[in-house]
Amino acid sequence: xxxxxxxxxxxxxxxxxxxxxxxxxxxxxxxxxxxxxxxxxxxxxxxxxxxxxxxxxxxxxxxxxxxxxxxxxxxxxxxxxxxxxxxxxxxxxxxxxxxxxxxxxxxxxxxxxxxxxxxxxxxxxxxxxxxxxxxxxxxxxxxxxxxxxxxxxxxxxxxxxxxxxxxxxxxxxxxxxxxxxxxxxxxxxxxxxxxxxxxxxxxxxxxxxxxxxxxxxxxxxxxxxxxxxxxxxxxxxxxxxxxxxxxxxxxxxxxxxxxxxxxxxxxxxxxxxxxxxxxxxxxxxxxxxxxxxxxxxxxxxxxxxxxxxxxxxxxxxxxxxxxxxxxxxxxxxxxxxxxxxxxxxxxxxxxxxxxxxxxxxxxxxxxxxxxxxxxxxxxxxxxxxxxxxxxxxxxxxxxxxxxxxxxxxxxxxxxxxxxxxxxxxxxxxxxxxx
Amino acid sequence: xxxxxxxxxxxxxxxxxxxxxxxxxxxxxxxxxxxxxxxxxxxxxxxxxxxxxxxxxxxxxxxxxxxxxxxxxxxxxxxxxxxxxxxxxxxxxxxxxxxxxxxxxxxxxxxxxxxxxxxxxxxxxxxxxxxxxxxxxxxxxxxxxxxxxxxxxxxxxxxxxxxxxxxxxxxxxxxxxxxxxx
Numbered sequence: 001x002x003x004x005x006x007x008x009x010x011x012x013x014x015x016x017x018x019x020x021x022x023x024x025x026x027x028x029x030x031x032x033x034x035x036x037x038x039x040x041x042x043x044x045x046x047x048x049x050x051x052x053x054x055x056x057x058x059x060x061x062x063x064x065x066x067x068x069x070x071x072x073x074x075x076x077x078x079x080x081x082x083x084x085x086x087x088x089x090x091x092x093x094x095x096x097x098x099x100x101x102x103x104x105x106x107x108x109x110x111x112x113x114x115x116x117x118x119x120x121x122x123x124x125x126x127x128x129x130x131x132x133x134x135x136x137x138x139x140x141x142x143x144x145x146x147x148x149x150x151x152x153x154x155x156x157x158x159x160x161x162x163x164x165x166x167x168x169x170x171x172x173x174x175x176x177x178x179x180x181x182x183x184x185x186x187x188x189x190x191x192x193x194x195x196x197x198x199x200x201x202x203x204x205x206x207x208x209x210x211x212x213x214x215x216x217x218x219x220x221x222x223x224x225x226x227x228x229x230x231x232x233x234x235x236x237x238x239x240x241x242x243x244x245x246x247x248x249x250x251x252x253x254x255x256x257x258x259x260x261x262x263x264x265x266x267x268x269x270x271x272x273x274x275x276x277x278x279x280x281x282x283x284x285x286x287x288x289x290x291x292x293x294x295x296x297x298x299x300x301x302x303x304x305x306x307x308x309x310x311x312x313x314x315x316x317x318x319x320x321x322x323x324x325x326x327x328x329x330x331x332x333x334x335x336x337x338x339x340x341x342x343x344x345x346x347x348x349x350x351x352x353x354x355x356x357x358x359x360x361x362x363x364x365x366x367x368x369x370x371x372x373x374x375x376x377x378x379x380x381x382x383x384x385x386x387x388x389x390x391x392x393x394x395x396x397x398x399x400x401x402x403x404x405x406x407x408x409x410x411x412x413x414x415x416x417x418x419x420x421x422x423x424x425x426x427x428x429x430x431x432x433x434x
Numbered sequence: 435x436x437x438x439x440x441x442x443x444x445x446x447x448x449x450x451x452x453x454x455x456x457x458x459x460x461x462x463x464x465x466x467x468x469x470x471x472x473x474x475x476x477x478x479x480x481x482x483x484x485x486x487x488x489x490x491x492x493x494x495x496x497x498x499x500x501x502x503x504x505x506x507x508x509x510x511x512x513x514x515x516x517x518x519x520x521x522x523x524x525x526x527x528x529x530x531x532x533x534x535x536x537x538x539x540x541x542x543x544x545x546x547x548x549x550x551x552x553x554x555x556x557x558x559x560x561x562x563x564x565x566x567x568x569x570x571x572x573x574x575x576x577x578x579x580x581x582x583x584x585x586x587x588x589x590x591x592x593x594x595x596x597x598x599x600x601x602x603x604x605x606x607x608x609x610x611x612x613x614x615x616x
Contacts, residue, residue: 009571012552012571012572013571013572013574015549015552016466016470016549016552016572019466019469019470019549020462020463020465020466021462021465021466021469021549022461022462022465023461023462023465023479023482024479026479027461027479027482027483027486028454028457028461030483031457031483031486031487031490034487035448035450035453035487035490
């Protein structure tokens with residue numbers, strides 16, 4: 001037998017099984033709107049897409065710049081002057097760096113006619129020429145031993161050379177390609193060879209440590225955006241003496257202040273009165289006098305209140321900027337400007353709980369008017385800076401910058417407004433490498 | 435309309451025509467659920483809208499286990515529950531006393547009632563009672579399952595249902611008395 005309870009349940013369930021009312025048309029319209037908005041995400045976020053592409057380009061440029069400097073050598077020209085003295089061939093090597101007109105002339109070795117193969121080692125750093133050892137080597141025509149082609153005057157002649165490592169060029173032999181014979185100098189012949197040099201260009205790395213307050217430039221009726229305080233490290237990669245790309249990470253502690261409306265009932269003391277719990281009579285001088293024995297009674301009542309409580313939400317964000325900049329030097333100072341996108345990731349949040357003083361309180365409604373920040377925000381940084389050089393490698397930095405937040409800081413649909421801020425950054429800059 | 439694997443694939447590919455057809459097919463049934471769970475018609479509209487958006491957004495999570503309509507139904511029910519969870523956080527308190535009252539009513543009254551009337555009396559229940567009532571009586575969830583969904587104990591769920599039924603019985607009795615007078 002079915003219990004009455006179960007029976008009613010079944011009736012209700014069956015009745016509602018056929019309950020299929022038509023929803024209002026605007027519901028689908030809203031759904032479609034949301035789906036369309038998702039579809040056109042790329043279109044709506046074109047600025048972020050562009051910023052992302054810019055980041056990729058800058059990072060790629062930095063990457064290739066780094067590797068091209070490290071692994072690819074510059075070509076410079078060197079001049080070799082060869083002299084012949086008393087049937088003994090002396091090889092005098094003059095290295096002239098065309099870039100700075102400095103030259104070094106060194107007698108590297110005196111060698112006999114029947115021992116023409118020399119192996120001077122040229123260190124590129126200081127242009128010193130060192131003869132490491134002389135060795136004979138049979139060279140057949142067409143043999144390619146990391147050949148350096150002579151550029152001037154001696155097209156038929158080649159210098160075979162090996163690059164021992166990044167810093168050394170060793171000339172293993174000098175000989176004539178035309179005859180397969182060792183080359184005999186014809187006096188003050190000057191010819192050029194191409195030489196791979198490891199001398200780096202002006203690209204280098206700099207690291208800067210920053211601390212910074214950021215002041216909000218946005219006013220809102222119900223939210224006070226508090227100042228942010230940041231600490232971070234950013235690395236700059238210089239492509240040459242002027243242009244650089246900078247990226248890094250900053251921890252930014254920030255917050256908002258606002259209000260919450262609290263609707264609550266508290267048990268309040270309304271007052272006291274004297275309650276007569278006994279009356280006695282006495283006769284004084286023949287007059288009957290009543291004595292009222294009283295006790296104080298407190299009157300409490302449940303009172304509904306609406307109060308406004310100040311609340312402060314705090315956040316910790318990691319800000320990752322990727323900036324393109326230009327730097328120049330004036331005496332003891334450097335100045336620079338930069339711009340680029342930055343992304344802020346929320347790492348932690350501390351959300352204030354509205355509170356009301358008092359013990360016996362029942363909260364009926366809590367309307368926290370302070371919205372919560374989104375977990376991610378997108379910014380544009382535009383700024384400049386002045387460096388005071390402390391030495392060849394270090395400098396002090398002061399850097400004012402403007403920051404524009406593309407999207408609202410808040411996820412709440414009622415608080416969709418863009419914000420901006422002014423940051424004053426103080427830093428210590430250190431140049432890496434030579 | 436047949437909801438087969440091919441159709442689900444079209445939905446997963448965000449085919450708009452398929453989405454429209456799917457909405458037209460299932461929205462009346464799901465709207466009925468929303469109306470039962472909601473405090474008001476406006477809330478029901480919001481829940482339906484939010485629920486279908488969730489269905490379309492998370493359709494790739496449907497693994498093909500069980501009925502697709504059942505999965506959609508659960509999504510809508512969860513949306514309705516979450517819709518009122520905020521309210522619960524704001525001080526909705528559950529009393530743990532268990533009132534044992536017989537849930538006896540004249541079923542003929544229920545059978546005679548229109549959906550509108552039934553929805554009206556269900557809607558008049560406090561949110562907590564209504565949610566448990568809907569989940570248990572109409573959707574067929576056990577008290578254990580309801581406890582897990584709502585984050586309450588099994589006994590609390592039973593207590594809520596008992597109170598819901600008492601309140602409903604009172605309403606039904608009033609209607610019956612009125613009918614007799616008429």
